[in-house]
Amino acid sequence: MENRLKELKKVTKKLQILNQNQRANLIQKIADAIENNIAKIIEANAIDLQNAKDLSPALQDRLKLDEVRIKSLADGIRDIAMLKDPIGKIHDGWSAKSGLKIEKISVPLGVIAMIYESRPNVTAEVAALAIKSANGCALKGGKEAINSNLALASIIKNSLGEYGGCIEYFDISRDEVLEFIRMDRYIDLVVPRGGEGLVKFVSANSSIPVLKHDKGVCHIYVHKAANIQKALDICVNAKCSRPGVCNAAECVLVDESIAADFLPLLKARLDKFSVKIHGCQKSVNIINCFEATDKSYYNEYLDFELNLKIVGSLYEALDHIDEYSSGHSEAIISDDYAACEEFLSRVDSACVYANASTRFSDGGEFGFGAEVGISTCKMHARGPVGVDELTTYKYIIRGQGQIR
Amino acid sequence: MENRLKELKKVTKKLQILNQNQRANLIQKIADAIENNIAKIIEANAIDLQNAKDLSPALQDRLKLDEVRIKSLADGIRDIAMLKDPIGKIHDGWSAKSGLKIEKISVPLGVIAMIYESRPNVTAEVAALAIKSANGCALKGGKEAINSNLALASIIKNSLGEYGGCIEYFDISRDEVLEFIRMDRYIDLVVPRGGEGLVKFVSANSSIPVLKHDKGVCHIYVHKAANIQKALDICVNAKCSRPGVCNAAECVLVDESIAADFLPLLKARLDKFSVKIHGCQKSVNIINCFEATDKSYYNEYLDFELNLKIVGSLYEALDHIDEYSSGHSEAIISDDYAACEEFLSRVDSACVYANASTRFSDGGEFGFGAEVGISTCKMHARGPVGVDELTTYKYIIRGQGQIR
The missing domain is CATH 3.40.605.10 (Aldehyde Dehydrogenase; Chain A, domain 1)
Structure with a gap:
């Protein structure tokens, strides 16, 4: 050798x-x-x-x-x-x-x-x-x-x-x-x-x-000022278009003020792919799903399986990402300028998105040719x-x- | 902790x-x-x-x-x-x-x-x-x-x-x-x-x-088209101005065609600092110095001690550097454009010089403030x-x- x-x-x-x-x-x-x-x-x-x-x-x-x-x-x-x-x-x-x-x-x-x-x-x-x-x-x-x-x-x-x-x-x-x-x-x-x-x-x-090409525990944060249709499309795309890859989302964070409306819509879309949802206590009160433990949030499922958490603020979302993310890709969905800029600046991951699916973290999509x-x-x-x-x-x- | x-x-x-x-x-x-x-x-x-x-x-x-x-x-x-x-x-x-x-x-x-x-x-x-x-x-x-x-x-x-x-x-x-x-x-x-x-x-x-801040086994190559005065100044500066630092030269390579003239001049200058010289067989025939072994050339002396080798061509110098350098800093001394460009392009070290002392490999000298x-x-x-x-x-x- x-x-x-x-x-x-x-x-x-x-x-x-x-x-x-x-x-x-x-x-x-x-x-x-x-x-x-x-x-x-x-x-x-x-x-x-x-x-x-x-x-x-x-x-x-x-x-x-x-x-x-x-x-x-x-x-x-x-x-x-x-x-x-x-x-x-x-x-x-x-x-x-x-x-x-x-x-x-x-x-x-x-x-x-x-x-x-x-x-x-x-x-x-x-x-x-x-x-x-x-x-x-x-x-x-x-x-x-x-x-x-x-x-x-x-x-x-x-x-x-x-x-x-x-x-x-x-x-x-x-x-x-x-x-x-x-x-x-x-x-x-x-x-x-x-x-x-x-x-x-x-x-x-x-x-x-x-x-290292470590795991991708990627997050989508649906902010209270999110365009609901875009948020649904992006969450579904990020989880379901190819769940076995590292840029697929493993966790959706939803702002408390829109959770009661958003979660049932999201669940209806995810049900089409039979996605197994692990939600926080508050989510369990809104939709029918499994209850997540603190440990669940570290999981990279690489499958039709998703964590869900309701957060009180942008800062609670940032803290959650700080603790559980693998530093691969995270996205905020919001029409609020200040919230997007704060998220883009604060999140310490390789790729940080506003209003797009984490699935774009890819050499080809970035224009690098193969990766x-x-x-x-x-x-x-x-x-x-x-x-x-x-x-x-x-x-x-x-x-x-x-x-x- | x-x-x-x-x-x-x-x-x-x-x-x-x-x-x-x-x-x-x-x-x-x-x-x-x-x-x-x-x-x-x-x-x-x-x-x-x-x-x-x-x-x-x-x-x-x-x-x-x-x-x-x-x-x-x-x-x-x-x-x-x-x-x-x-x-x-x-x-x-x-x-x-x-x-x-x-x-x-x-x-x-x-x-x-x-x-x-x-x-x-x-x-x-x-x-x-x-x-x-x-x-x-x-x-x-x-x-x-x-x-x-x-x-x-x-x-x-x-x-x-x-x-x-x-x-x-x-x-x-x-x-x-x-x-x-x-x-x-x-x-x-x-x-x-x-x-x-x-x-x-x-x-x-x-x-x-x-x-890593590994050792600096730095080379000065005195090409046959070198300005002799500059070559002497640079060799002495690179070895003697502060021998205990990593950007100090540990080896001088001299082109065969100028060795008989150059080595006695170099030795006279180095003698003022009582530099102990380890030369190749050919050098020993020209000046009074210790004989280097193949192993000597890996040494980082960090002291008033220097390796010397006579080389037949630019390519022999490049091969020597390839084998013995620690990839820190190397210099060619030459007034020949093509030789300088070939050396600058071929040597795979962090800092590669034409006509200057390796002692400039330093954050302050580069303009970085402290390093x-x-x-x-x-x-x-x-x-x-x-x-x-x-x-x-x-x-x-x-x-x-x-x-x-």
Whole structure:
């Protein structure tokens, strides 16, 4: 493993000398190669699907690659090739008192390791994002997708010619993963993308900096000045459009003064999706629902299940979010200017919305092309992570012989 | 400890509601209080100096606070108050396809813990930097400065009135430090500033993100097209002006074509400071010096001691730096445009210089006011860390009822 990582680091140095057009061309080659090998990919994927017969239909569907999906994957990769280049961007520049000219300029991180579960698309998407940002990448996918991942990795590597060594797929056991995430001499960043268990395991054991994609306990606060129709649409969208993702809402906070009118309307809409509601004592007095405990409010259900709480004021909503939110995404629904601004300013989460669904916390929706994931860290990158977040910076300083 | 940190986090929330003028006023109050309590600080410092009689004169000097130094500390803190406010800066903003208006805006990190050795000034400087960036701060200084630190911390807290709780000094044992650096519910960032042992201990044991101030194995590469006079001045300055700091040079690389002329001149200048030189085999043939081993080149001497290596080309210099540098600061001395640009672009260190001494890698010299330290991490902050690096960002998204 160490030798492969050493070689990966070495080839990555070569990649970093290329200009942006050359890197974009490499990404186009990945897209072409994927389209030219559809049959091969489907064949490998069929073995994974055969082995996955005991998994839930939803998981089987996530795993599945067909012609349409593979073509759409290739198109997505072409979009990444066309993104604005993230490298060599001058963030800042000034002349210091000494006369030195200082520039703060974006540069690649180095080698990025991605440990992910399920969807084999990630293999190709992350490879493309890495090359776009002039980084090498070490991939380790879930074992349920191993044949699809190996086929994709091999197609990608071949398409890159002498730069094929920038992408390495590691088919390793859990014990070896432990060794892998301590290879800080060769890897600059580890991104775990998957269930809570995986993220916790990597965070607890890695000696390399970790970009966490933690849980999303997202809140919608329906303020007393909310447009009721918008509030209903947004609550339903945030919970029900795709309950299994991290930007789905897990809790709706409703202002006390409108609760008696709003809750029955909300319940009627949620009942269409058979959403199981856990409400506070006051909610239970208004609608028929389960009673929530203090602990319920920490839950990320990732299912048709929702917490509900009636709050006396904006500040009670802010305090609740402060305590129970995972810092991912929260929204206020209100037509009141001051309330919206106060909420946007006070809430300490990666994405804070006024009058929109939390479901927009997504690299694609933000316009980043594909995303590496959504960070709940405060350090380095927060929220949707695109190619810009796969860079660091350095200072370039030009002098005329200055000494100090 | 947990209760104090909980309270610190709570008061920090109050601090974050203040506007920039109110925060700047708090910092002015710290400066005034320090100036008004010079006698008290000197008294406490005298006890530390009394206890430090067995330390080296250099360390005793670092520990010492007199009227001049305290006044200069107060002035430095007033400079921090006047810095451009790092909070609420809009890094980027755009309209997404959905019509959502997205802003990426700088916000405080939360609570910053600083674990430092020796100089008691740090107590006041970090408190001021934290308040400037609307962060709370948990301080833990070295035991040799405990009386000075406690006196300063108490003066600072008193000067802040109801916001005094934003600054907490922890007089705790090493065992308790272990507990401290796992308080990730209350602390957002730990900055160890001190010897290699401290940095390693914190990095290895913290569950909180760590901003490392690792060693500085800095290089000066004297290219064949170097202006010899400038090269000599810069090498001597980079090694001898303050050999005990991380931005001091530890190795000079000299182009083979000029080595026979340059090395004797360099040795003559270094001899004035009695610098012990460890040279490669080729150097030993030119000047009288110790022979370096491959391992020598990893050394951070922090003393009047220097590695020397003759290299055949710019690329050999780059390869050497790649292997032995700690990623802090490197410089090329050359009048050749292409060589300078190649060096500036290729070297992957926090600060890369053309024709200037590495000693300028410093928050003050960069114009950041005081500095928290110099980061050798690639994630979040790299190079001199000022108030801008004590922030994170969030996305503020304004909609008109958008659902997805």
